[in-house]
Amino acid sequence: MNKMNILLTFTGFHDPYTLGLIGGEEVPGPILSLLAVRNFDEVILFDTPNTRQNTRLTTTALKEQYPNIRLEVRDLPLNDPTDYLAILTGLRRHFQEISSAHPRATYFISVASGTPQMHACWLLLAAAGELPATLLHIRPPKFVTAERPLLEEVDLTQPGFPVVRSCLAAPEIADVKPLDLETAIRQSGIVGDHPSVVKALETGALLAPSDVPVLILGETGTGKELFARFLHRLSGRPADRFIAINFCGIVATAKDERLRVIIYN
16 A cells, blocks of 8 residues: 655635735746645645635635545634744644554655744654654745746755753653763673774763664674664653564564664664
C-alpha cells in the first residue's frame, strides 16, 4: 500500500482567492497556488471562527478543481488567533488524532495561510520533531524569481535555524540524575583508549542530553549496542525507557517515543 501524502494548513483571509496587483483581478491564494504545483492525496484544513467563510469557499474550490483529493476540515475554536499556547495545544491534539488514523502517511505543512502566530507554531512543532512533516513555503507572486521559486521546502536542518527541543517529555525525566562520563563508560562495559574511541565517546556525551535521533553505524560485534546504552545512561532518562531492537530481521513502523537510538548491523 502506497503512503498517503497529506497536506496540513490553516485557511486564511487570502484563501481561496485574493486580489492581484494588476487590475484588481482575483488570483489563487496560498492553498490553491500550492496544489497547482504539488500533488497530495488529502488536504486537511484547520478552521477557526474568523475564517469560517474562507474555509467554506476554499472547500468548494478544492472540490471543483481537485475532485480526487480527499478533504477534511478540523475546527480550532480559537477565541484569539494570536494565542501561541492555544494554537500549539490545538495542533498537538489534532495531529495526535490524525497520525493515529494515518500512521504511515507522509505529512506536509503549508505555512503561508493563517496568522503569523500560526506560522510560528507550525515551525516550532516541526523543528522540535513533535510533528514530523515537511514545511512548504508559497511565495507571493511579486517575490518569485528564477532563484526564488513559487514553492520552496523549508529545510530546518540548515545551520541558520536554531535547535528546538520539545518539552513534552520533560516532566517524566526531570527527577532523573544523569551519570558522569566515567561512570557511564564503566557501567556500559566500554573498554578502549584509542583516540577514535575517545572522540566518539566525547561526541556521544555531547549528544546524549538532546532529543535528536542518533544513528550508530558499525559492523557486527563492534559494540553499537554498548555505545547506545552509554548514550542512554548519560541522557538522564529512566533506565527502563531504553529498548534495543535488531532491525535486520524485522520491518517495523511502530511509533514509540522510548526508541531514540536505532542500531543497524
